[in-house]
Amino acid sequence: MRIILTAAALCATPSLAFAQAAAPAPWEVKPDVGYAYDKDGKTYSYKMGTSNAGLLLKGARKVPKGTLFFIGQNGQLYMRTGPYLEGDGKFMFGSN
Structure with a gap:
């Protein structure tokens, strides 16, 4: 009987670990890199320089803190x- 209970406990343990949601990974946006979303919906990153930073900033706006980006259906x-x-820090729009 002890062997059966031990086997059952070992089988249940991995399933409990999979039930926990993984913490969201931070989106790493780096200095001196530009990120683009083109007209065809493809994403790119570009190494940036400082020679034309003034032109780049012209017409640009700061992204407010607390902004969520997502791809729709x-x-x-x-x-x-x-x-x-x-309120507990869980994502409102998750699959749970």
Whole structure:
């Protein structure tokens, strides 16, 4: 009987580990790198220099803190400013 209980406990342990949601990974945006989302929906990153930084900043706007970026079902890139986390820190729009 002890062997059966031990085997059952060992089988249950991995399933409990898989039930926990992984913590969201930080999105690493680096200095001196430009990130692009082109007209065909492809993403690119570019190494940037400082020789034309003034031209780059012309017409640019700061992204507000608390902004969520996501790809919709239609393949378009969207952004949402406003709440996206529950009071306990869980993502509001998750599959749970």
